[in-house]
Amino acid sequence: MLKTIPHKKLMPIYILNILKNHTDQDKHIRQKEIIKLLKDEFEIECERRAVARNIKYLIDAGFEIQYDKGYYIFDSEFSDCEISIIVNTLLAAKYIPQNQKNSLINRVSSFSTKSFRLNLNYIKSVKKSGHQNKQFFYTVEILNQAILQNKKVKFKYNSYKCDKKLHNVSSEKYTVVPRRIIISNGWPYLLCNQQLLSLRIDYMTDIEIVDYKQDKPNQIVNFDIDSYISEQMHLCCGESELIRFRAKKLLINDIIDEFENCRFIYEDDDYLEAEVCVNVNSMLCWALKYGADVEIISPSNLRKKIRFVAQSVVDQYKKVDSANSELMRDAS
DSSP states (O other): OOBOGGGGGGHHHHHHHHHHHHOOSSOOBOHHHHHHHHHHHHOBOOOHHHHHHHHHHHHHTTOOEEESSSEEEOOSSOOHHHHHHHHHHHHHOTTSOHHHHHHHHHHHHTTSOHHHHHTHHHHTOSOOOOOOOTTHHHHHHHHHHHHHHTOEEEEEEEEEOTTSOEEESOSSOEEEOEEEEEEETTEEEEEESGGGOEEEGGGEEEEEEEOOOOOSOOTTTTOOHHHHHHHOTTOOSSOEEEEEEEEEGGGHHHHHHHOTTOEEEEEOSSEEEEEEEEEHHHHHHHHHHTGGGEEEEEOHHHHHHHHHHHHHHHHHHHHHHHHHHHHHHHHO
């Protein structure tokens, strides 16, 4: 049996619940739909006038309820579109263990509408994360504390082996002065004072704060981190240089994705030339990825490095082909 007037004092709360669960800036509902939802979800019957009157009470109480071909609530929480972007970003974060990722996605999704939450299982049906460092969030928490308090941290640094498990790199703990947490190429790094050392945060375990205050001025307080990241594409060691390169024009999207601050200096129907200030070792990796479609014009030392690496690859495959040919001759 449906509930009626005795619950009229709770009507504003029920309507507010409906607006939060079923509306956002892009999705609005009319009084008729609100009446139906009150009946379906709360077993309450009411008239249009009662809905309008209770919505006015909510507006007078300070709730940002708007009307545009239907009612919707506008507040500081996220829209479904924004939640979707956050969820997909979390799904792409390979460094977060799967169980912690699912928990975080569920909490973030609590800010969304009911229809979004019903579709959440479809959004989550992607390849599971293989990383199993369950200390990741604790490590980030400790690093944030150390950065704010200007203290050192000690931790074990690990690396994967063929058993797909993390193993200690050294029996001794690393001790560093943490300065920034950054994401590069989809992986979380800690930027340290020690010669701008970059370490993968998801490889750290057993972290602790060391009771220490830095006497010398912070080396990178005024450090331009955006410039550093743009120049250190893969956070490689080494200096940055002004590099000029030639590439097939069909790679222009990849070039702009990788080198936002590059300067184009020539183009024709098929090729373009550009200059960018970037880490030499990072550029070496990037250029080799595209093979003959990219040519380094300057500096000359980078051209020589690429030629040496390319020749080493050719020689390696020649050895394999030669060994296979001998095996085939022996077999015949």
